[in-house]
Structure formats: structure tokens, C-alpha cells
Amino acid sequence: xxYLDNTSITVDAILTKxxxxxxxxxxxxxxxxxxxxxxxxxxxxTLFNEDHPNGSQFxxxxxxxxPLIEAIPDEGNTMIHKLITLNSGTSKLPIVTTNIPKITxxxxxxxxxxxxxxxxNDVSAQSEPSGYLYTIxxxxxxxGFGGGRSDNYSPVKTARTAFSQTIMxxxxxxxxxxxxxxxxxxxTKLLTxxxxxxxxxxxxxTIPVSISKTQIGQTTVTTETGISLR
Amino acid sequence: MSFVRFAQTDxxxxxxxxxxxxWTGNTNALTAVFTSSTQAVLHSPSSSGAHYINVFNKNPQxxxxxxxxxxxxxxxxxxxGSEHFTHAVGSYGKSPSRNIYSQYRQLVYGTExxxxxxxxxxxxxIYVINVNRSRYKHNLKPGSLNLTLASGSSVTNGNTVVHxxxxxxxxxxxSVITNVGRxxxxxxxxxxxxxxxxxxxxxxxxxxxxxxxxxxxxxxAAALGHKFKTAxxxxxxxxxNSNTQEDNHVKLLYTIESGSSFxxxxxxxxSSTYYFARARNFEFNYTTNPSFIDDNxxxxxxxxxxNPTSYxxxxxxxxxxxxxxxxxxxxxxxxxxxxxxxxxxxxxxY
Numbered sequence: 001x002x003y004l005d006n007t008s009i010t011v012d013a014i015l016t017k018x019x020x021x022x023x024x025x026x027x028x029x030x031x032x033x034x035x036x037x038x039x040x041x042x043x044x045x046t047l048f049n050e051d052h053p054n055g056s057q058f059x060x061x062x063x064x065x066x067p068l069i070e071a072i073p074d075e076g077n078t079m080i081h082k083l084i085t086l087n088s089g090t091s092k093l094p095i096v097t098t099n100i101p102k103i104t105x106x107x108x109x110x111x112x113x114x115x116x117x118x119x120x121n122d123v124s125a126q127s128e129p130s131g132y133l134y135t136i137x138x139x140x141x142x143x144g145f146g147g148g149r150s151d152n153y154s155p156v157k158t159a160r161t162a163f164s165q166t167i168m169x170x171x172x173x174x175x176x177x178x179x180x181x182x183x184x185x186x187x188t189k190l191l192t193x194x195x196x197x198x199x200x201x202x203x204x205x206t207i208p209v210s211i212s213k214t215q216i217g218q219t220t221v222t223t224e225t226g227i228s229l230r
Numbered sequence: 231m232s233f234v235r236f237a238q239t240d241x242x243x244x245x246x247x248x249x250x251x252x253w254t255g256n257t258n259a260l261t262a263v264f265t266s267s268t269q270a271v272l273h274s275p276s277s278s279g280a281h282y283i284n285v286f287n288k289n290p291q292x293x294x295x296x297x298x299x300x301x302x303x304x305x306x307x308x309x310x311g312s313e314h315f316t317h318a319v320g321s322y323g324k325s326p327s328r329n330i331y332s333q334y335r336q337l338v339y340g341t342e343x344x345x346x347x348x349x350x351x352x353x354x355x356i357y358v359i360n361v362n363r364s365r366y367k368h369n370l371k372p373g374s375l376n377l378t379l380a381s382g383s384s385v386t387n388g389n390t391v392v393h394x395x396x397x398x399x400x401x402x403x404x405s406v407i408t409n410v411g412r413x414x415x416x417x418x419x420x421x422x423x424x425x426x427x428x429x430x431x432x433x434x435x436x437x438x439x440x441x442x443x444x445x446x447x448x449x450x451a452a453a454l455g456h457k458f459k460t461a462x463x464x465x466x467x468x469x470x471n472s473n474t475q476e477d478n479h480v481k482l483l484y485t486i487e488s489g490s491s492f493x494x495x496x497x498x499x500x501s502s503t504y505y506f507a508r509a510r511n512f513e514f515n516y517t518t519n520p521s522f523i524d525d526n527x528x529x530x531x532x533x534x535x536x537n538p539t540s541y542x543x544x545x546x547x548x549x550x551x552x553x554x555x556x557x558x559x560x561x562x563x564x565x566x567x568x569x570x571x572x573x574x575x576x577x578x579x580y
């Protein structure tokens with residue numbers, strides 16, 4: 001007779017910054033966990049050794065013995081790579097692409113970014129039914145940040161912690177650069193990133209955003225100064 | 231699909247009581263008594279020292295890590311035993327000792343008319359031990375109080391010794407509810423168990439009350455005075471002259487110092503929620519990890535096309551808006567494929 005296998009793993013969770021923010025705003029009423037996801041952020045699958053000399057049972061030896069780091073409380077820096085559920089035999093996994101690989105804006109300029117998901121439900125490119133999460137790493141650089149959707153769906157504004165902001169919803173997102181040079185200092189451009197994550201697949205893409213100090217439609221006004229004589 | 235909703239039965243709430251020692255450094259018994267020469271200025275009725283004396287765990291004059299553990303005060307309902315703030319007609323009796331008595335009477339009873347009565351005896355004066363708020367969590371733990379008072383420097387040298395505790399165990403937790411929470415009798419005994427059958431000192435009432443929710447001990451000065459009849463500074467014969475600084479709280483301080491043992495535990499209720507995150511055999515076998523696929527989404531490892539394997543390292547917990555509210559890390563990666571299921575119990579403390 002042996003010991004029964006204890007199949008339940010117990011782990012302690014920590015609150016993220018956003019979790020603390022919500023808990024402080026409205027107690028457990030505002031802090032309402034309803035769903036979960038699994039992640040594998042620090043796993044490098046190239047460590048999976050198909051040619052292990054001891055056989056395929058040992059292919060995952062390196063990964064399985066990897067000590068893991070403690071949880072990071074910044075929600076923007078954890079759960080980046082999620083585990084997903086797909087049918088067995090899937091050889092191509094969903095990936096998110098955008099119509100614009102890199103965003104460069106002048107002061108006050110706007111742009112729409114439309115993501116699509118490839119290899120999802122055996123369709124080459126489509127919008128995900130549940131929409132996307134859009135996260136701008138430094139919200140200060142934008143005068144406007146909003147999502148649109150063809151069926152008049154209103155995007156939900158969510159996390160606003162530190163400089164980042166996440167909005168949930170639309171088939172596309174609109175970015176409008178700030179119209180002020182106050183943040184630039186001596187820099188000619190400011191950089192941030194836009195991360196788009198499919199809510200159905202968990203696939204995500206991060207694209208760089210560059211805001212140039214150049215103004216659009218700049219007007220120069222010349223005035224005269226001096227003494228007016230009769 | 232990357233998100234899975236918790237079923238109602240997957241979320242379980244639990245509350246546990248955590249007990250620790252009250253004193254700094256998790257010290258069980260506080261044996262030493264130190265005071266600050268700058269705080270314990272006694273002969274000025276407007277000074278804090280005339281009202282109470284802070285007791286430190288180390289010498290605050292020489293050790294910067296010294297922390298206040300508790301305070302001792304003396305209260306008299308007519309203001310005797312301390313100097314008047316203004317010694318003039320119209321202000322007689324207004325003194326630190328009256329301040330203390332009135333203050334704690336208001337706290338405990340919420341009225342200026344009810345005096346502290348210990349069983350059937352209503353003394354004119356009280357001692358107060360007020361445990362520093364930063365020393366305990368939610369409340370002091372009933373049944374853990376063990377305070378030794380002694381009339382001399384050695385508790386075995388013929389001196390009077392009293393071992394005080396609350397009677398929460400003897401009364402099986404039954405208490406009087408006051409404005410500052412539960413009230414237990416302070417009795418002779420140990421660990422919440424009363425010694426003998428009575429809470430009283432003959433003719434003087436009980437030794438006092440213990441208020442664990444407020445971190446307070448109110449001592450019956452008459453009962454202690456009856457028990458400690460030695461008249462020296464180490465005894466507890468109070469000076470009750472009017473407009474005279476009698477340093478009565480210092481007398482209690484020396485008695486505690488001679489007893490050399492003050493034990494009381496701190497108690498905290500920690501509410502935890504357990505979330506059961508399940509990965510069934512057909513779920514979570516693929517990953518969006520970029521090392522798993524190439525730029526076009528093709529699985530990089532051939533054997534994983536037919537037998538995909540993923541590794542769970544993190545559990546993310548979200549609200550309906552998709553905001554990540556809590557995160558838990560496993561100590562080692564858990565292998566997941568179509569032949570394995572995983573159940574992760576995530577504990578979140580508030």
C-alpha cells in the first residue's frame with residue numbers, strides 16, 4: 001500500500017497593482033475575481049529536447065527542473081504568454097497582426113490600428129469575436145486613446161495604473177498623439193508601446209509607438225512691435 | 231480560449247485566527263522595564279509624564295531601536311494624587327489623575343456618571359495599562375494574559391507576588407460587552423484560568439478588567455493596595471493627597487518591573503479565499519509563448535504537433551473586464567498535455 005497522490009497544488013497569490021487599486025476603491029465589491037488563465041512567461045520551449053539520449057520521457061527534463069521566480073505585482077509585466085486551448089493536432093497557432101507594424105505620429109496626429117488574428121478556427125485572418133485588449137504603456141503621450149467596433153459596441157475602459165492604460169473591446173483602436181511639447185524636454189521624439197491581445201486566443205503583439213516633436217499644420221504668426229506715431 | 235470562468239463552487243472563503251506575541255521582536259515575556267527621561271517628566275501637571283509613562287523594551291536613551299510596548303497611567307475620580315493644572319478656586323480637582331479616570335470612564339461606559347465598579351466595590355482610583363496600538367493586530371488574545379506583580383526585586387524573597395490573568399477560559403469566553411468591546415475579569419491565576427473560586431480580594435472587589443479588543447487593562451487600585459500593603463515605593467499604597475504629585479503610576483511600574491514577567495498575545499483574523507483553478511485534459515495544452523512557434527504561428531517542435539505539451543508556471547486571476555487582479559506563481563513548472571489534468575488551489579489573503 002502506498003501513499004495517495006496529493007494532486008492539488010496550493011500556491012499563495014499576491015495582488016497586482018490594479019488589484020490593490022480596486023480593493024482600495026470599493027473593497028471586495030469592486031474587487032471581483034471571476035476568471036483565470038494559466039501562463040508560462042519564463043519558459044523557453046527550445047529547452048525541450050526531442051533528442052534526449054534517455055528517450056522522449058526526458059524531453060522536458062530541463063524545463064521541469066527550472067526554478068521559477070516569484071510573482072511580479074505589475075500586471076503589465078506578468079501573464080504575458082498564456083496557455084490556450086486548441087484541438088489536438090493543431091500545427092499553426094493563432095497570432096495577432098496589425099495593419100500597421102510601427103506607429104509614428106506627429107503632435108496632434110491620429111491613427112487607427114486594426115488587429116486581426118491569423119490561424120484562428122482554421123480561418124486565415126479574422127477579428128476575434130470577444131474583441132481585443134489594447135494597452136498603451138505610457139498614456140501620457142496620447143491625447144486620445146479609444147476603441148471602435150463595427151457593431152456599435154462601446155469599449156470598456158479598464159486599468160489605469162501608473163502611466164499605462166488598458167481598454168477592452170473594439171475591432172480597432174484609435175490613437176491621437178498629445179499636442180504639447182511639455183513632456184519632450186530636449187528629446188525630438190518620445191517612445192512607448194501598444195500591446196494588443198486577443199481575448200479569445202490570448203495571442204498578442206506589441207508594436208512600437210513613436211511620437212515626434214514635429215507639429216502638424218503648424219502656423220507661424222508674425223507681429224509688429226514698436227511705437228505708433230500719429 | 232485562454233480565460234476560464236470560475237464556477238461558484240470553485241471559490242471558497244475561510245477565516246483563520248493568527249496568534250503572535252505582542253511585544254517587539256515576537257518576545258513572549260517582557261521582563262525588563264525601561265522609560266524615557268524625556269517623556270517621563272512627572273512634576274509638571276501639563277506634561278505627558280504626569281498622565282502616563284511609556285514603557286520601552288530597551289533603554290531609549292542608549293538604544294535607538296527601543297519601542298514603546300505599553301503605557302501606565304493612574305486615575306482618580308476626584309483628581310487626587312496629582313497636581314492641579316491651575317491651583318485656584320474654580321479649578322480644584324482638575325488634574326492629570328482626574329483626566330485619566332474620566333477619559334477611561336468615558337471610553338468604557340460612555341458616561342461621566344458611572345464609576346468603575348469591581349464586583350461590589352467602587353474604588354476612587356484605578357491604574358491603567360494601555361498596550362501600544364502598533365504592538366498588536368486586531369486585538370489582544372483572551373486567555374493569554376499573564377502579568378506578574380511583585381513588591382520586591384525578587385519574587386522568591388518573601389515579597390508579595392500576584393500572578394494576574396483574565397478569566398476568559400474559566401468563563402468559557404463569556405464576557406460583558408462594553409463600549410470598548412469585551413470585558414473579562416482580571417483575576418489571580420494563569421493562562422485565563424482563575425485560581426480558586428472567587429474573583430475578589432476581600433473587601434476590595436476584583437483585581438480589575440481586561441479589555442482585549444481595546445488593548446486595555448484597568449486595575450482596581452484598592453484591591454492592589456490591599457494586596458500590597460508594604461508602604462515603600464515598591465508597594466502599591468497610593469498617595470491620594472490633593473494637589474500633590476504622588477507618582478502613583480510609577481509605583482505600579484516598579485511592581486511590574488519587580489514581577490519581571492508580562493505576557494500577552496496578539497490575535498488577528500485573516501480572511502482567505504481559495505480559488506480552485508482546473509486545467510482539464512483537453513485544456514491549456516498550447517501556448518502563445520513565442521519560443522513555441524515561429525513568426526507564422528507554426529509549432530517549432532515537431533513532436534508537439536501530435537502531442538503538444540505546455541508548462542504551467544503562473545496563475546492569473548481576472549475580473550470580468552479582463553483586468554489582472556492577482557497572480558500566483560508555482561514553485562516548479564507543471565507539465566500539461568492531453569493526458570494530464572491539473573488542479574491548482576490558489577490562496578488569497580486579505
